[in-house]
């Protein structure tokens with residue numbers, strides 16, 4: 001069972017850059033993504049929205065596979081900053097899982 | 104087995120923090136391209152290489168090593184490497200990089216200086232050994248605190264030299280210095296333009312014609328982060344070249360795979376292979392404007408009859424004026 005993590009939700013809510021909540025799950029981004037990332041960003045943003053930290057962390061290889069090429073953003077009807085959101089999740093994983101935070 | 108992600112990330116963070124680069128090479132290696140060009144040290148306007156072109160030959164060597172490791176038990180040794188790397192500079196083993204390869208990449212930078220001078224851009228300097236890598240890769244990987252510390256270091260150096268205008272040579276450095284740095288440093292007021300933009304604005308008359316059909320590979324960062332789509336086309340077309348557009352081009356360009364090379368070399372190769380197919384379907388002479396695209400697509404093109412070249416060679420031929428006599432115009436593969 002995936003765990004709903006309130007600390008995770010709080011951190012994401014506090015960020016002024018993470019805008020995945022605008023996503024309407026239309027699937028345009030997935031259709032055009034060169035990596036064929038079916039998870040990114042649509043399902044992943046759903047997990048984030050639902051506060052399922054375990055699910056996000058489980059999918060960390062996918063999160064680090066994104067090219068940040070922004071091809072998906074060209075097609076996104078909601079103007080979601082997908083690449084920046086992916087970077088945000090990388091930073092979260094680096095701190096919480098990879099323990100790479102300096103401060 | 105995939106490469107151990109957290110170890111590689113740790114490597115890069117350690118290197119940026121302690122050695123100011125993800126690919127710590129000697130200062131001589133980073134600055135030798137400028138020998139004999141008489142660029143003043145610093146000044147209000149400078150050329151900023153961001154080390155990207157200089158790093159490519161070493162990167163290529165490391166990639167060959169890591170892609171061998173990817174499916175190999177030796178991949179398991181990486182954690183040991185990270186510990187060692189804290190105490191010793193592992194870059195010593197990069198001294199094996201082929202000298203001709205380094206010279207070729209240095210020549211792109213020399214050509215860019217010649218082009219800017221011929222176009223009459225006015226005096227500009229260079230920071231030589233004080234120039235630092237911008238930290239682009241570390242930023243992309245989400246290593247934010249190490250990155251931000253580094254940004255402050257870079258900015259301090261720019262301020263010390265009284266720099267006001269920066270001319271960049273690659274898209275990644277341009278995006279960092281133009282779009283990302285100002286978010287971290289509120290008082291940042293530098294004007295940042297790529298040399299392609301500068302040359303396009305100066306609108307110089309070509310000194311010789313390009314009778315070539317050229318397939319354009321737009322870099323994702325130039326096209327979608329920096330809105331630089333017209334400049335390379337305008338410069339080449341003005342000199343008589345015909346631009347051939349691949350299936351995905353301009354704002355819809357398809358990535359070269361480079362951004363995931365450091366963590367997933369196998370995936371990067373697959374993406375580069377798909378892109379080179381699209382490009383080869385449009386024609387056989389492909390032009391790139393980013394050193395990472397150049398490296399990845401050139402490797403992917405091996406044996407398929409396409410040649411991939413940096414745009415600076417074509418521009419040198421078209422706009423380089425009297426200096427064209429040197430034998431390095433459009434390099435042959």
Ligand code: SF4
Nearest residue numbers: 033066067069070072
């Ligand atoms: S930025 Fe990432 S998710 Fe978007 S198209 Fe590129 S690889 Fe796919």
Ligand code: SF4
Nearest residue numbers: 023024026027029076
């Ligand atoms: S294209 Fe935009 S709105 Fe549609 S699923 Fe992707 S992120 Fe969501």
